[in-house]
Amino acid sequence: MSTHVAASHPTHFPRQLAILILVLVACGFAGNHVAARLAFENGTGLLLAILCRSGVALLILIAIVLWQGRTIRLPAGSGKWQVLLGLLITIQSLCLYSAVARIPVALALLTANSFPIILALLTWGLGGARPTLKAAALMLFILSGLVLALDVPAVLAMDGDLGGNWWQGIGFALGAATSFSAALWITDYKLSALPGAVRSMFSMVVVFGCMIIAGFAKLVPGGMALPSTAAGWTGLGALVVLYGAAFSVLFISVPRLNMARNASVMNVEPIVTLLFAWVVLGQMISPVQMAGGLVVISGIVILSLRKSA
Known part of the structure; x- marks a missing residue:
């Protein structure tokens, strides 16, 4: 019975339903980051937040692996890559939440979402295909939007008044993008034969243990x-519930969402984050920064659509 189900190709949801599910998932992840900032502002420890989040994700993944009847035996030679993948996801989680704790949540996510550029350069540096001129132009387009979103000229002009948190936050967000890019490279080139739920389960074991x-x-x-x-308890509870709900819906539904066609919908997350951060935290960014954010998101969407075409 389970063998037949695994072998058959699931029917895709109608596109409107798939897009609605992905938008709701993006809202869940966006709400998780805003809830994390609320928790951090009210005394919650960084490690505790990640421990709770990864613990819930691990329970969900164990249930999915059992439900799918997957074997948890790793292919020969893949163990070291799986451990490295888990460590990279650990670093990405630490860096992203550290960025969220220091700078406006939407800007932290926009900076972290520059990972497609880093992934393309990393793949090229490790012997993969060189980015085309169109891809390079899109990367420059994304970077120009990021410069606007972070309002770099104004930041440089008031360097002495900013304090260390701003630069630390941007550094952590770039660290999250870099570690996530390396994790994606390992997933694509070293662990692609491993079922996604099993790979993610082992990654969460490493994160939880760390x-x-x-x-x-x-x-x-x-x-x-x-x-x-x-308020801190509310933030901690909300980040666990929102992340767990978004994570489980995405993992359970992904075979029917036609991600090759619809994955770019997930790039609404920074926009939703901006709205949630304004409502919950009172965080605002300038019109120039909003325009820069739209440039970043547009460039990432175009880049992802080109790859899936």
């Missing part, structure tokens, strides 16, 4: 601190 070790070793000051206010 958070426990880092917490006991007190590697991050206050990393396991409990929320100090009711």
